[in-house]
Amino acid sequence: MKILFHLCPFVSSAMIGLLFTCPLTQAQQQSNVGAPEQEAVTPGPVTRPMVVEIAPNTYFINEFGMNAMYLVIGEKRALAIDAGTGFCDFKGIIESLTKLPYDVAITHGHPDHVGGIGQFDEIYMHAADTAMTHIPYEQRVQYGEIMRNMNIGYKNVWDYTKENVTKYTKQPKIKLLSDGQVFDLGGRQVTVYYCPGHSPGECTFLDDKSRILFSGDAANGNVGTRMAVSTTLRYLIRLQQLRTEYDQMYNGHIAYAGTMDVFSQKPQVLDDVIEAFRSLLRGDAKTEVVKNHLFPERTQTVAVYGVARVGFDPDKMWEEGEEHIVP
Numbered sequence: 488m489k490i491l492f493h494l495c496p497f498v499s500s501a502m503i504g505l506l507f508t509c510p511l512t513q514a515q516q517q518s519n520v521g522a523p524e525q526e527a528v529t530p531g532p533v534t535r536p537m538v539v540e541i542a543p544n545t546y547f548i549n550e551f552g553m554n555a556m557y558l559v560i561g562e563k564r565a566l567a568i569d570a571g572t573g574f575c576d577f578k579g580i581i582e583s584l585t586k587l588p589y590d591v592a593i594t595h596g597h598p599d600h601v602g603g604i605g606q607f608d609e610i611y612m613h614a615a616d617t618a619m620t621h622i623p624y625e626q627r628v629q630y631g632e633i634m635r636n637m638n639i640g641y642k643n644v645w646d647y648t649k650e651n652v653t654k655y656t657k658q659p660k661i662k663l664l665s666d667g668q669v670f671d672l673g674g675r676q677v678t679v680y681y682c683p684g685h686s687p688g689e690c691t692f693l694d695d696k697s698r699i700l701f702s703g704d705a706a707n708g709n710v711g712t713r714m715a716v717s718t719t720l721r722y723l724i725r726l727q728q729l730r731t732e733y734d735q736m737y738n739g740h741i742a743y744a745g746t747m748d749v750f751s752q753k754p755q756v757l758d759d760v761i762e763a764f765r766s767l768l769r770g771d772a773k774t775e776v777v778k779n780h781l782f783p784e785r786t787q788t789v790a791v792y793g794v795a796r797v798g799f800d801p802d803k804m805w806e807e808g809e810e811h812i813v814p
């Protein structure tokens with residue numbers, strides 16, 4: 488694994504407040520154990536996004552602990568996955584890593600994944616999330632402040648402030664993603680697997696060359712669903728069944744909140760998320776009331792199984808009229 492610190496000075500920007508829950512994997516939570524708690528938040532020493540080659544021609548780009556973007560480079564084209572919150576010159580980073588033409592595909596419409604789309608002329612995303620792409624500047628600032636002051640992780644790792652928030656003057660043209668769509672990059676193909684739950688338009692991306700599944704926020708250890716639990720579960724089971732086609736899963740929040748570890752999410756996380764949702768449908772879930780880590784004044788009830796904690800809407804366990812057979 489090669490770690491490069493990108494040479495461009497970062498420009499920055501930020502993102503939104505709102506009701507979404509940023510994911511924190513159990514492994515990431517564990518990696519925070521022993522991290523010093525710091526009351527005073529001072530900008531840290533790292534002024535540039537972290538860029539790591541996680542497989543040949545496959546890059547992880549960490550945007551100041553807020554989220555993880557990826558760049559997959561083939562022989563003829565490249566594919567960027569997610570655009571981040573917009574705190575950094577992601578376009579400049581992509582173009583420093585490849586001279587090939589490239590597409591930008593978004594896993595889902597939450598602000599820490601679409602906030603940076605104003606840098607690009609066009610992006611791909613699923614139709615169900617396209618209404619979520621207009622993110623006011625103030626909300627991006629707010630998101631950065633929440634992240635910087637969040638009471639987990641190492642707070643003083645990243646040096647970014649609201650002064651770095653970039654104001655975009657345009658919205659990109661949106662092209663629609665669909666389940667089964669293939670990005671042929673030349674010598675490697677990336678296939679889209681729709682996986683709604685965390686958001687209605689969530690998509691994951693399976694790269695046949697690196698055998699990595701880029702899973703966005705579909706299935707980390709602290710995921711919630713706004714959709715029927717039964718539907719969410721079916722799509723997650725499909726990801727589990729695809730496991731013969733991938734060896735690693737990189738989600739949208741690797742190296743979250745000041746942790747500097749760059750690793751694949753363990754298969755157990757997806758398995759436990761599935762079991763947690765299953766237990767809700769069976770009616771024997773172990774539940775807990777937890778604080779939202781982004782908004783500590785808010786609490787939510789989650790189902791717990793192994794390393795997973797899953798949020799759900801008690802009024803949306805099944806689709807309307809659906810037979811209650813646990814998948």
Ligand SMILES: [Zn+2]
Pocket residue numbers: 507508509595597685704
């Ligand atoms: Zn999200």
